[in-house]
Amino acid sequence: MSIAIDLVSLSKHYGAVRALDDVTLQVREGEFFGLLGPNGAGKTTLISIVAGLARATSGQARVMGFDVVRDYRQARRALGVVPQELVFDPFFTVRETLRLTSGYYGIARNDAWIDEILTNLDLSSKADANMRSLSGGMKRRVLVAQALVHRPPVIVLDEPTAGVDVELRQALWRFVRRLNREGHTIVLTTHYLEEAQELCERVAMLQNGAMVALEPTADLIRRFAGGMLVLRLGGAPLPPRLAALRVEYPLPDRVALPLARYEELEPTLAELRQAGCLIEELEVLHTDLEDVFVRIMRGER
Ligand SMILES: Nc1ncnc2c1ncn2[C@@H]1O[C@H](COP(=O)(O)OP(=O)(O)OP(=O)(O)O)[C@@H](O)[C@H]1O
Ligand SMILES: [Mg+2]
Known part of the structure; x- marks a missing residue:
């Protein structure tokens, strides 16, 4: 070529x-x-x-x-x-x-x-x-x-x-x-x-x-793939296992959790339900070129 x-x-x-x-x-x-x-x-x-x-x-x-x-x-x-x-x-x-x-x-x-x-x-x-x-x-x-x-x-x-x-x-x-x-x-x-x-x-x-x-x-x-599950929760507080996974998100009233594969979605929702959390809003965000760009500029390769 x-x-x-x-x-x-x-x-x-x-x-x-x-x-x-x-x-x-x-x-x-x-x-x-x-x-x-x-x-x-x-x-x-x-x-x-x-x-x-x-x-x-x-x-x-x-x-x-x-x-x-x-x-x-x-x-x-x-x-x-x-x-x-x-x-x-x-x-x-x-x-x-x-x-x-x-x-x-x-x-x-x-x-x-x-x-x-x-x-x-x-x-x-x-x-x-x-x-x-x-x-x-x-x-x-x-x-x-x-x-x-x-x-x-x-x-x-x-x-x-x-x-x-x-x-x-x-x-x-x-x-x-x-x-x-x-x-x-x-x-x-x-x-x-x-x-x-x-x-x-x-x-x-x-x-x-x-x-x-x-x-x-x-x-x-x-290569940088991975989505994010963004929730607004009511009811009981976030169970400790999920609280430990929580990642930073610009809106303080949202809970953001990493979501590498869709198969993780169901167990996560079940865990929230069992803990007594009420889901008031739910959004799944996908990695795009802009996320990749920001991460590469921060030094991730
Ligand atoms: N003629 C010049 N004399 C001195 N420094 C220069 C000159 N041209 C560019 N630079 C410097 O070289 C670097 C690269 O500049 P360049 O214009 O190539 O960036 P760029 O990626 O096109 O940025 P932008 O997205 O703002 O257009 C900068 O630090 C700039 O200040
Ligand atoms: Mg330029």
Whole structure:
């Protein structure tokens, strides 16, 4: 299987700050990959190196086999990046902006594809509007469009849904999923872990520049699996055996008990009944990517 993005021992230091610390990672062609981590973890730094916008302190990065330094032009051509920061020229219209970007990649007549992108991002009505007249969310849509004008095989989206409304988010994911089905490799960074869980087949987690997890999303969740039984009780106090199992929960009037398997549910309820506890409310919570993320950031592996 071919490798879309190949990073070998990649490090980037800013003075004493290790923005990236010895990251080795391969994103396979056709993958929908998530790059996760808290603020300052190094996600944008990694993307900037891959896009040739920043130089690694050490290590190598390749896009579709092209070294981002030695074969800069080919590597850049193979990549479409939706940057985290809004940057644009206020004097051009949306269409002019997209034509200019096409020109930058040496594509002369690109209007058919530009129109398709505009339609999919619900931007057609803004095609002739000046960039400076657009709202923040609209500008972000243009950034997404700009990343796609040269039909790059690898698409990297750095928090594309920050500050965009529900409708665009859904439209954007439909479009990106379609591009992925058509063979494009997708790398996504987001702080919305629900989105990552739903979209990404595999995720990497960065913390202080180092990679602390790299696994198929489903495996990661399964490995940390375990639910929680959350109860509001009346009647008699919690029996001592269950009181000893009790885990912390944000609402003080709730009793939270770990629940590794559903088979534990019935005996637990029977034990409560026998002790004379009355169940006033009951909820079973499942582990999701957000729980896993929090636990990994706390140092669990
Ligand atoms: N040009 C720079 N000069 C100095 N330090 C930098 C520079 N760019 C990034 N850093 C530092 O590198 C670290 C990683 O930053 P980076 O922007 O890659 O994080 P991030 O994971 O993208 O965070 P966020 O989720 O907030 O976007 C941070 O400590 C940041 O302050
Ligand atoms: Mg960032």
